[in-house]
Amino acid sequence: MNRKRFITLMVSMLATASALAGCGGGKSGSQGAEVQDNTPLEVTIATPQVGEAPPKGSEIEKAIEKYTNAKLDIQWIPSAAFEDKKNIMIASSEMPKAFKITSNATTLSAIQSGLFWEIGPLLKDYKNLSAVNPLYYENIKVDGKVYALPLFRDIGRAGITYRKDWFDELGIKPPVTLDDWYNVMKTVAEKDPDKNGQNDTYGMFLDKTYNDPAASSAYLTRLAVSQGAPNKWGVENGKLVPEFMTKPYADSMKLLRKLYQEKLINQDFSVVQSADADNKWNAGKVGIRINTVASAAATSQDNLRKAVPNGVVDVVSYAGASGVLVPAEPGNNGFYVFPKSSVKSEAELKRLLGFFDKLLDPEMSTLLTRGIEGKHFTKTDDGKAQFKDLSVFNLEVKPYRDSLPSFEVTGTGLPLKLTDLQAKGWQVVDENLKHVVPNVALTLNSKTYSDKGGELDTMIRDAQTKFIMGKIDEAGWQAEVDKWKKAGGDKIIEEYTAEYAKQQKK
Template sequence: MKKKLNVLPVVAISIGLLLTAAGCSGGTQTAKTPEAKPADPKAAAAGEAPKNAEPVKFTVMLRATPEFSPDNNPWVQEINKKANAQITWNAVPLANIWEKRNVLLASGDYPEVIILDTPYDTMYKQMVKNKVLLPLDDYLKDAPNIMKYSNKASLDAVKDPDGKTYMIPRSTIVREDFMAIRKDWREKLKLPVPKTIADWRAFFKAVATQDPDGNGKADTYGTTESSEMMSLQASNNLEFFARAWHADKQWYDNGSGEVAYGIFAKDGRFKYALDFYRQLMLDKSLDPDLITNKGIGAKMDKFNKGTTASMRTFAGNLDAQLLNVVKKVQPSAEVELVEFPTAPESDQVKNEKLVSTNSGLYNAWGLTTKAKGKEKEIIKAFDWMLSDEGWNVLKNGVEGVHYKKENGNIVRLEPEYGNFSKWIGHLAMFRRPNDEELWLKKVVPELYPYQKEWLDKSIKYVETNYKQNGLLGIVSEKETEFYKKDIYTKKFAEVTAKIVYGELPLTAWDDFLKEVYAAGWEDVTKDYNDYYKAHK
């Protein structure tokens, strides 16, 4: 089993910028610049640029929003000035970033710096094998900010089997996500905050039958799903409830040192979660149109418009992506977060413990052979990005252009500056993972204390409930291959949907599980258990 990175597919990335496709050759070489003396670590942490050195010239290929333009861009100018660099930002939209990059790699006309779609990057092995990527370990010794703001688990996870580091992780916050619900509806219905699975069913049934929005129509529902039902990213609502039986997409230690994947546990426990959704369907509290929903966006849209009462989300998105949007449609709306449900009758949870595979890695970047001879200067420029000075520029922009300071506070002059902004070209490369200001935007200022409380709770949940040793940053190659098979990409969704709609009995899940293990999941489970026993 190869040690790989456990991250969300690139479609889920929340902070990556895309660049325009112009000028993607990025391979122009310049004369080697004089080597500057190593920067003082304290000066590097504060963000002082190296003195008496020629700016290092290089090209970065990554993704950014189509609106991003590096021409006459004050952000680009500030970065080059402060980092002692001349960076060409070649931006490619998300829709064809990997295709475009792979074409350039095949042609040999690639830039000095590229982003990597870890762990699913189909070109990574080939790039290492063909020596397209340069080993970076020697240069990280003089990169205090990169080391400080990269999760150790991320750094461990990106190491190749040969022990070398060919890519630098962009570490992100390691947290759990809870369920947001309509607090105003719950209070109108005179119901307590739901705790057990039975509580949730009662809340959803009341939402569907007692007209909480007061429009006189039976057009509100408890929750919804995407038509994909249990695809990699479409199932976060259902998985929230599946946690009550340890039947979600997590690995669990059964108390005797063995691990099993909740949704595919051999005892068939996931059928209890499917039965819960089937009960919601019978109650008419599950969105009847879920079969036509496409992706996570459809679920969020129904919550924002007041069609459904719940939407699983990250605490950091509570104001900007939920409450602020919902209130534009329904000014009286209130939203609250709720912890995972319990199933008192469940035997699965008594002796089991969650085992974390999450290393907090969310994309990576590497230097190609076109950067040969400039590795030290490029790494130094990137290290500046995560210094106090550099991070302020990345996060807030240029003082006097994008913001000003008043009484020690940042006051926005350019409201559009931020994630997915026309101003920035760094995303998918750099992040201080636990920077509170990065996650809590104070779009609804009065909500900040509540949001901060739940942000802290989401981080502590992982620290308290997950075993951190054994599987951090691990994805079995056999698991990756299994997810490409028809039994997962097609039949999985068909079986779950038919059970929820009552077209198949619950026992159909047990029959399907036998096919899952025969199709390769037995080998996947062995992979994880072998690794877990050797590393815990």
């Protein structure tokens, strides 16, 4: 090839490459491998309303549109009406491109019927979506596949929030073993740490959610997991086993039974509301606050300060003889699915995933969790964000923060100015992530549980309370477990075990 033809060819190739680049290239997650249209992406979203719905074209919405090259149309649906509206939209196939839903029977049925795109194999192509802890996606799998993007919430939230001033005065430390728990409860209940001469303090104040069958945040589950029990469901010799059929869980129940018998915990725990337990803590009558999360330790301090200005609060992880062990929580506040009826092609799906990927960039993370500099927050001398007026933030920014994927404190955005106790609470949450115990049945299907789970859960829950209160002995408890097994429990174990084995082969 002569020199003139070579130069002509190179100029032609460069011109072509330049024209292609001008089309707005790359996969939506900024990968740059695929050429795509660079016109603003139409993003229609339906989500439950958080507080007052923001006005169309708000400052936050415009900032999101500009950064992501998107045109947003968010349908805010009042929370009370959302499930009915969701079911109507699914039945009519008139769904938005991104649909925020939660896990329940109708959601599972819709996913299994093929209404939504599978996105699991695509996630690796997006730098932010692929960087999050895999457990976030594991926790929302259906039949072993990922169909949704979670609204991220912390997975390892459990923490022991306690009165450090009392513990120091009494010469005790946060409990680790079950014997430690007993000694702490006895010491705080009997040694008058508030020095008022009355027998009115509690090591902990239980409420009726202590053994919630649905929540990994339930106190009895947290305690038992720290001692080596599974998180709701575990695996023994290839067979699924419920937490309450394991020794560490039984030992934890026996501890509560002993505490109840010796009047070291509140005798009305089976009927107490969570708000009443909160009030006892706030009044300065409780040594360990068990119905909260580690990241809220500073809030517990603030609430206590009104009644006990000099009270000192601290926070640590739940731990047992094997070290820190905490139950993994689902890690989401709902999730986004992408209906095939409105997202017509994989190319469009990839652009939508790119939109959500960009929301986790530092600039968008700051916008969604801090707002706009000068209006919602100011920057401190050490380069952190400090809220100017939380009421304005809650009105203008919080609806977006709570409805779009973001990490409030542990994300890539501008760090928040934290007090020492706030920082420690979030550090506990962060460290816990290395020590979480997953619920192995969280994404497994059981027809029997779908049909009868509620009544079977109630059967076991009532039996636990009777055992702790001394109304039945160990033989009586075992009889209740046997009754649960005959009423459908054995079938649930069988179905979960089969599902688990099937997933292990994939």
